[in-house]
Amino acid sequence: MTTITVKTSRTYDVVIGKGLLDSIGARLSGLIPPKSAVFLVSDDHVYPLYGETVCGALEAAGFTVFTHIAPAGERSKDAHRLTKLWLQLADAGFTRSDCVVALGGGVIGDLAGFAAATYLRGIPYYQVPTSLLAMVDSSVGGKTAINLAAGKNLCGAFWQPIEVLCDPAVLTTLPEDYLADGMAEILKYGYIGNPALLEVLAGDIKNSMEDVIARCVAHKRDIVEADERESGIRRLLNLGHTAGHAIEKLSEHRIPHGHAVAIGMLLAAKAAVALSLCDESLPAHMEGLLTRYGLDTVCPYRAEELARYALLDKKRTGNHITLILPTAIGKSVTYQIAASALTDFFLKGGAPA
Ligand SMILES: NC(=O)c1ccc[n+]([C@@H]2O[C@H](COP(=O)([O-])OP(=O)(O)OC[C@H]3O[C@@H](n4cnc5c(N)ncnc54)[C@H](O)[C@@H]3O)[C@@H](O)[C@H]2O)c1
Ligand SMILES: [Zn+2]
CATH class of the missing domain: 3.40.50.1970 (Rossmann fold)
Structure with a gap:
């Protein structure tokens, strides 16, 4: 225990x-x-x-x-x-x-x-x-x-x-599809700041689920202890969630949370590369692990639709929206953009026009 x-x-x-x-x-x-x-x-x-x-x-x-x-x-x-x-x-x-x-x-x-x-x-x-x-x-x-x-x-x-x-x-x-859902959040910890976890996930985790769960709980503990009410570092946990929530909503919840977040994470990684903020090898690394754990990587919604739904989201502050962008394997940062630039951001991330 x-x-x-x-x-x-x-x-x-x-x-x-x-x-x-x-x-x-x-x-x-x-x-x-x-x-x-x-x-x-x-x-x-x-x-x-x-x-x-x-x-x-x-x-x-x-x-x-x-x-x-x-x-x-x-x-x-x-x-x-x-x-x-x-x-x-x-x-x-x-x-x-x-x-x-x-x-x-x-x-x-x-x-x-x-x-x-x-x-x-x-x-x-x-x-x-x-x-x-x-x-x-x-x-x-x-x-x-x-x-x-x-x-x-x-x-x-x-x-x-x-x-x-x-x-x-x-x-x-737990049905397979929901297991994959949880894996998306686990991968998220890796990409926001836990390269050691990413290494574990690249291996065989069949017999080490307890250890993987414990690493994630400890990571989330460190974040919420530092920022219980999400005014700073806790926001990193939203990696993939701005697009993810929009995708869930647009699919009327047919695309489950983790699968939607997986698509959103890859979108953020590709957009970060397009903005020259991210190591170019990251999207392929991420796509490899997402696919390995049974997650979706293709965004089925147009950039403009995603932006419209994302702007209903609570993470909007005035005319700006705070996004989380991966910058290297195992590292992400917060990044503010104007609400009006969101469609372009999703286009950069590879969402269809
Ligand atoms: N509070 C937070 O910080 C936070 C963070 C992330 C997600 N969420 C929320 O969590 C929800 C998604 O959670 P979820 O994916 O667990 O969804 P869920 O509660 O709907 O569970 C997924 C499915 O698995 C079934 N299930 C659960 N455990 C099972 C088991 N052991 N055996 C068989 N079936 C089992 C459920 O009945 C359900 O059909 C969303 O509403 C999301 O907004 C909240
Ligand atoms: Zn989530």
């Missing part, structure tokens, strides 16, 4: 280890008062696989367990479901000593986290990420949110969990 301690507005541990899932009752007992109530939030793919183990472990530890099972998929991260969850928490008489447990991917983590952040102005929140993407990215750092019709993650809060439990054994049931 690997334990990584995150020191932000709240200090908490991320524990990583195969077979940890059924230790959740004992672990939570050390964090909230005995006999508290727990609201287990999950989705209808994950709950049938792991719900019984988690509920059983929580009940065995003396907790009263309520459940909310959302339909799997991004659509569950909306105001309608959030309201339902708030009302259920109130009906169940939840207080500030009770706890919300998220068992699922990033969708469940973001939704349950935002419910916990806002109900009674904040109640404890425990994360059990079950997708690779949630383990290495969304469960660490305290960002919670729901989507609005106008854009992804437009309504949310910073709310740190009381602990994060990652059991890589659950990845055996």
